[in-house]
Amino acid sequence: MFAQTFVNGLLLGGVYGVATIGFSMVWGVMGIINLAHGAYIMMGAYFSYMLASRLGIDPFVSMPLVMAALFCVGFTVQHLLLNPVMRTSVLLTLAMTFGLELFLVDLFVALFTSDIRSVNTSYSSQALAVGPVLISYVRLAAALLSLTLAAFLYLVLTRTRLGQAILATALDREAARLMGIFPERIYNYTAGIGAALAGAAGSLASTLFPISPGLGNSFIGAVFVITVLGGIGSVTGAVAAGFVYALIQSFAASYLGVNYQEIVAFGLFLAILIVRPQGLFGKRFFGEV
């Protein structure tokens, strides 16, 4: 049971990581806590579901499409709704994203009803047996894809001009402006990337979990904890913390009882916030908010 518990946590951790990176990045770069991030994940799951059920495209294959669609959503929302508010007060964006979340979830109830849907693939139930431990292929694929995405994003941030501009804006918006970077344009891109990653997480989630308009809500708590655990704005931190969180939850559930998993997670969260607000993994990747 120990080994299986460990593997369960490990397999889920990757998905948690991808679900978190975008949220953490948006928070780190712009100081926006995007409460609609869960809704983006939900939208990603529905897009994947649509593509799978209507066109028969496997969610792992359609993921780039879903990410592109969500990129546009995130970009547009930032441009039209969030940039104007940020000029007044960053904390007001929280109210804005709260409204957006209500809007999007209800929109999807109206569009898709609250019936529960699911993507079933031929390999859904198959698993790799390593000794007594079972490794579900879907979960394994999701975990590996998560790591690939995180690595890709890390390269984009550190090796491309856009990435450098995002990092520069995160560190000092005014200085970036002096260097010829338009912060608001960078914000649009950052929000787009954040939403695209949420879409990817939704895509992965669609292969693992039942889909309903409330799907994002079940993630947002974990996303918060992992963001803080990994250090706000840190890509590598979010991935590492995703694994740590999933492992802790997995072990807490197995050895303390399933109903303790949340209390352990929140206790941990509060402890880290108060004792070590920069996260478990050293310094913040991006600037202080």
Next chain:
Amino acid sequence: MAGAWTRRIVLGCLAAIIAAPPLAAQETLKIGAAISLSGNFSREGGLLRDGYELWRERLNAGGGLKAGGKTYKVQIVYYDDESKAQTSAQLTEKLVSDDGASFVFGPYSSGIATATAVISERYRALTLAPMATANSLYARGYKYIFTPSPLADQGLVPILELAKGLTPAPKTVAIVGPDDLFPNITSDGARKRAESLGFTVAYTGKYPKGANDLSAVATQIKSVTPDIILATGYVQDSILLIKSLRELQVSPKLIGLATAVGVQDFRTALGPAAEGVMGVDYWVPTLTWKDPLFDDSAGFAKAFEAKYAKPPTFHAASGAAAGVVLQLAIEKAGTVDPTAVRNTLLSMQGETFYGPFKFDANGVNTLAGLNVSQIIGGQPKVIFPVAVKQADPIYPRTGQ
């Protein structure tokens, strides 16, 4: 109260202008229903409303409700309680004090119903709550709330009774579900019944409501290798649980759910994984109980499909049955005074397509029974009680 009167007069005039020509002679019986049309329970709330609506439409089409020489058209005022107790309470108050509803159809879920029951109790508005079955709600001494459905602690009992007669005899049981009002009661009820039937309860677990991953639960269950896994959860977490069990290749001889496996999206979401899963159902279309409005369950199913173009679920059936119970009681009482109707309900015995009813002083239907269906060949088949079964149970479960 002047404000309310002004509003009533204004609304009354408006209504009169719109509806004046056809009806003038007939009286209207107003029933209030604050149910979840948005939020967590929007889906179940919507299904429940379908049932209430079908009853109203059919009753009115047949001339309406006859009581004491008068004929009443039934009108149901619906509000959306957002799946929130606070809102539901506020709306129930509106229904009984402002809209003048003297009868109430209950909301979905026992938690919300517990918040609204106190209001209808204070106003002595008779409430029928087919989808609020937590035992605690009926143990508070309320006089005006009745449910035609069996209570939550019975939720998994029929599966256990069914399992008792199967061979090879199952021995160990695992019971799992979300930590929530209704599932907890069902879980306790099942544990007690399992022990009294001689099963060994090898595992009981509660996961947080809204948990997004249940692999830990599946891993724990796997380690005790039970013959029977019973789950008290709702549709969504039951789907998740079965997926997780499947991923970890946990294959007990019997999987039994407290939720109906006949629900369409349960089967489509799980596909082949749903095969062989048993679920307890408040209502199945093969039941042979009779009532004057729908005739029997087949009649109800036909009427439902004609109106909504989809097969009915137990939510809708219970809603329509609540309507029929009220109808029978009012007709017998010969009045629409809620207190008189309540007294009639307490003294009468009757049956609807949904099942027989006889209420005790707390409003509990002492004759309510439950049914078990199993997914066989992709379709839900009734396997229990034996009198209405469509198929023999597939046991041990062969599905993967």
Next chain:
Amino acid sequence: MSALLSVDHVGVRFGGVQAIKDVSFDVASGEILGLIGPNGAGKTTLLNVISSLVKPSGGRVMFDGETITGRKAHTIARRGVARTFQIVQPFRNLTVAQNVAVGAMFCDAGRSATAVAEACTEAMEQVGIAGKRDFLPSQLTLSERKRLEVARALATRPRLLLLDEVMAGLNHAEIERIIDLIRAINRNGLTIIVVEHVMKAITAVCHRAVVLQFGEKIADGTPDRVLSDPKVVSAYLGDRYARRQVAQGAVA
């Protein structure tokens, strides 16, 4: 003259960086002390240690004969140490008068409302912003905001005033006004520490100057002597330039 403030072997460490190393000096009552040094020398950090916004990792600070190290910032303020911030930190959503009132209100708990109002008006008049009492800080010029900063500090009726670059970013005429202001408040008996980059101001108002470089004290004396010290010159201008300047005897 007795020492009103003594900084005694103070050191500050941020993570692995030693921001201040073993710095000691005294400030006599009634004195104006200049605290100078290149960017990053630790001047502001030292002011933060004195006003207890930063905890020193070693040493202690004595004010009026008592150790104040480790006390809360507000108790030190109430004892009579006031300061301004290099980057002005007005209370953005309070008017000028309200800003100053905060200073007057909290440093003497027993002060009545009228006494607070009087102290406010006096402080605003002293720095010359009384005409803007109902404005919001965002409606003031930089020079006015710097003076608001001083007025808030004065309203606490301090015995020691720490001025952190109150002249930075101001033009000549404005600097002259601030210099006059500093002299005037010093004439009333107030002891002042001035952190400044404007050398003209240091020589004009300070009785004495302390020079920091990389967190260490490298010179202490009258402004003229300190500014001609080769170590100081090299700290500001680099070694080679310093040698040449000293050789030519053309410093300051």
Next chain:
Amino acid sequence: MSGKRQLILATVLLIAALAAPAFVGNYWLRVLTTVFMFGVVAQGLNVIVGFAGYHAFGNSVFFGIGAYATGIGMTLGLPVWVAIPVAVAAAALIAAVLGWPFLRLRGHYFAIATVALNAAATEVIINIGGVTGGAQGLPLPFSSLPPTLLYRIIYFAMLATLVLATAIVFWLSRSRLGYALRALRDSESGAEVMGVDTVKAKILAWTISAAMTGSAGGLWAYWLTFIEVGTAFDISISVRGYIMMLLGGMGTVIGPVIGAALFQLVGDAIWSHFSGIHNLLLGALVMAVVLLVPQGVLDSLSRLRPPARRPRRAAEA
């Protein structure tokens, strides 16, 4: 809006609220009681957010604590007028104790920590079980008073709580503590070096805020007679309160009350006409408010006044 105008407006509203029960039915009485309840929650947030600048999104934790403490007190046999004050004291005490570690966090960190606190409290209540009823919920003793009388009593009690909360905010707006809070909101170190004991001021503010929120929760529990963790610690209670405070204008004296009335009444109007999609419309409304009147309605009404007299703006991060 000037203090004098706010005072006139407050007086008019109070007279209307006192007279209302003579004119409206029980449903509108309940709607107004809900408005008052959220008004209290919004004022509680106003103290900690509007004045002190600490964005306590999870303040619903004190609503839940107030509700549960009242519920537990009453099931243990305390009469309601004892149980609610005890509950308020409990909420205030918990805020005072937690204030020290929590209020060291700034900006977003504090906001998120309060949300986590709310979630943790939920889990604790569920896992304690026993006297809290756990996941089963907690039924309160059933009052035997007739509904019309009972609901009028609750109406006036909620109104009195709102008046008291508003009076406290009014006092705060001109007291030393109020100055201290507004000063530290804008610059914490600036306030400290001017002699403000910021730690004490913040903890005091959160304690007051918790007491207000807790009293709303306590009355709510008595009103609803059945409480569950999901509804008592519902984060949307404080998020709604927060939006109401924004809508009316944070840091003003009666802004949060106006905001509560506007939001709740408009919200009610929405769901009675658009069942099923009201969250969609509510979300759109929230976005519109943030986009179009971010300084609050009171401020927007007083745009034409001389700039220096303008009320405080929304505090920034």
